[in-house]
Amino acid sequence: MxxxxxxxxxxxxxxALKNVSxxxxxxEILAVLGANGAGKSTLLGAIAGLYRxxxxxxxxxxxxxxxxxxxEIVRKGISLIPENREIFGTLSVRENLxxxxxxxxxxxxxxxxxxxxxxxxxxxxxxxxxxxxxxxLSGGLQQMLAIGRGLMANPRLLLLDEPSIGLxxxxxxxxxxxxxxxxxxxxxxxxxxxxxxxxxxxxDSVIVLxxxxxxxxxxxxxxxxxxxxxxxxxxxxxx
Amino acid sequence: xxxxxxxxxxxxxxxxxxxxxxxxxxxxxxxxxVGLYTIIVQGLGILMGYAGQVSFGHAAFFGLxxxxxxxxxxxxxxxxxxxxxxxxxxxAVIAAVIGRQTLKLRxxxxxxxxxxxxxxxxxxxxxxGELTGGPSGISGIPHFQIGSxxxxxxxxxxxxxWLLVVMLMIGIKNLIxxxxxxxxxxxxxxxxxxxxAGIDCSRLKLQAFIFSALLAGMAGGLYAFYVSFISPxxxxxxxxxxxxxMAVIGGLGTFWGPLIGAMVxxxxxxxxxxxxxxxxxxxxxxxxxxIYGMILVILMIYQPQxxxxxxxxxxxxxxx
Numbered sequence: 001m002x003x004x005x006x007x008x009x010x011x012x013x014x015x016a017l018k019n020v021s022x023x024x025x026x027x028e029i030l031a032v033l034g035a036n037g038a039g040k041s042t043l044l045g046a047i048a049g050l051y052r053x054x055x056x057x058x059x060x061x062x063x064x065x066x067x068x069x070x071x072e073i074v075r076k077g078i079s080l081i082p083e084n085r086e087i088f089g090t091l092s093v094r095e096n097l098x099x100x101x102x103x104x105x106x107x108x109x110x111x112x113x114x115x116x117x118x119x120x121x122x123x124x125x126x127x128x129x130x131x132x133x134x135x136x137l138s139g140g141l142q143q144m145l146a147i148g149r150g151l152m153a154n155p156r157l158l159l160l161d162e163p164s165i166g167l168x169x170x171x172x173x174x175x176x177x178x179x180x181x182x183x184x185x186x187x188x189x190x191x192x193x194x195x196x197x198x199x200x201x202x203x204d205s206v207i208v209l210x211x212x213x214x215x216x217x218x219x220x221x222x223x224x225x226x227x228x229x230x231x232x233x234x235x236x237x238x239x
Numbered sequence: 240x241x242x243x244x245x246x247x248x249x250x251x252x253x254x255x256x257x258x259x260x261x262x263x264x265x266x267x268x269x270x271x272x273v274g275l276y277t278i279i280v281q282g283l284g285i286l287m288g289y290a291g292q293v294s295f296g297h298a299a300f301f302g303l304x305x306x307x308x309x310x311x312x313x314x315x316x317x318x319x320x321x322x323x324x325x326x327x328x329x330x331a332v333i334a335a336v337i338g339r340q341t342l343k344l345r346x347x348x349x350x351x352x353x354x355x356x357x358x359x360x361x362x363x364x365x366x367x368g369e370l371t372g373g374p375s376g377i378s379g380i381p382h383f384q385i386g387s388x389x390x391x392x393x394x395x396x397x398x399x400x401w402l403l404v405v406m407l408m409i410g411i412k413n414l415i416x417x418x419x420x421x422x423x424x425x426x427x428x429x430x431x432x433x434x435x436a437g438i439d440c441s442r443l444k445l446q447a448f449i450f451s452a453l454l455a456g457m458a459g460g461l462y463a464f465y466v467s468f469i470s471p472x473x474x475x476x477x478x479x480x481x482x483x484x485m486a487v488i489g490g491l492g493t494f495w496g497p498l499i500g501a502m503v504x505x506x507x508x509x510x511x512x513x514x515x516x517x518x519x520x521x522x523x524x525x526x527x528x529x530i531y532g533m534i535l536v537i538l539m540i541y542q543p544q545x546x547x548x549x550x551x552x553x554x555x556x557x558x559x
Contacts, residue, residue: 069439071438074435074437075437080435086429086431086432086435087428087432088424088425088429089428090428091424091425091428095421095424098421099425102436103438105418150435153437
């Protein structure tokens, strides 16, 4: 579904991504792990069209999307849920969700209300809060809203940047369960996480980034079983 | 609840009734200036309050509108209506050209770029030779008229300006509750997230900038027809700061904010002119400036969201 080949991104003098290659299959959750500054968020931003590449190619559903604007990429069915949620705090929950479908107004106007209903079915905790300012929600609900806003774009590929950050373990578990449900509906997911334990539980495959390079790529259940990989990249605390 | 919903409208109508009752040219004049500034600040409110972009150069667009109308009517004998349309069009075109570059800048850098533009334009007005009349300006600008309908009295001009203000406010009410209005709010809240949501932020910010320049140009054109003489001084950096002040004091991102901000800033200085000599006899103009400044500082400390949010505070207190 998504193929990244020899991809390079520079932030000024910093070479953030170095010859990164990876693939995401249909209905797959790919976990991207690594320490702070490893290039995980840059990788997601580059796929979403937020950073211009210094080299390499991204192909999505057999179409080269390298260098396209984020607006065009959202239209193609790739949606990024940024780190720290980045919800629109003064707007209502409903307005936030509808903004996720901004590019679909003309094309799909008739389906938006139905989609809104379906998103609220995925996140029942948001039901009844549609008129509330998004900034008044708890961290967990804000994360759900951010994912819901991404889903309103009707994506086939969801890019999630650290969805568990600052959330209670129970809420993290709930969100991870929702990701598994989304995968079943046909959405592929690239999940950037520092919470390796939670990410590996739901991921089908994993890549580990280290200083902008892919240090390891493999099947997540094998990685959990392999003690040397666990110790080298994922931390001893990992199950 | 219904009273709260319509309280803004009721207060605005009551205030607008003052000049109609007073029937004084001085009062008409004050309210015409408030109306013209409201038009500018409405545009600036969209740019600053909704799109989250700061401009310290809107006096330049105001001046470009004024000078376009003045030059076309006095030097090229255009009739007022097409000259006004040109006064609206030219600042919009210039905003489109400079906005494409300056809107890539953020926060302080954008403020500095627009400030530089404002200063540059005011120099052009002052040094423009025969075309702009230099520091002496242009006189003999005709009254505004549409066909045989002439707005040559203060009363008729007052009605024209406030008809435009009301129409503009209805349009802005629709805009801020539309998909575009919500997208502008999204840019203000987080440009990064707005881009991720598929919003073309650059295009929308540019459109907001052009819209605000267009309104400033329209106000400038109407101002020229009203005062029938223009010079560079009303379009200086000081005026740009005053427009930003009106937007902030009224309340950024609020519907009534621009109107309240323009009214408070214009009327406050006039009220102080009358009141201060009564309290401090033989007081000079500097007392007015000091007290005016102090009132604005106090307003910003105790009401940082702007005066239009006072309504919510009062009604919340009433509920307690």
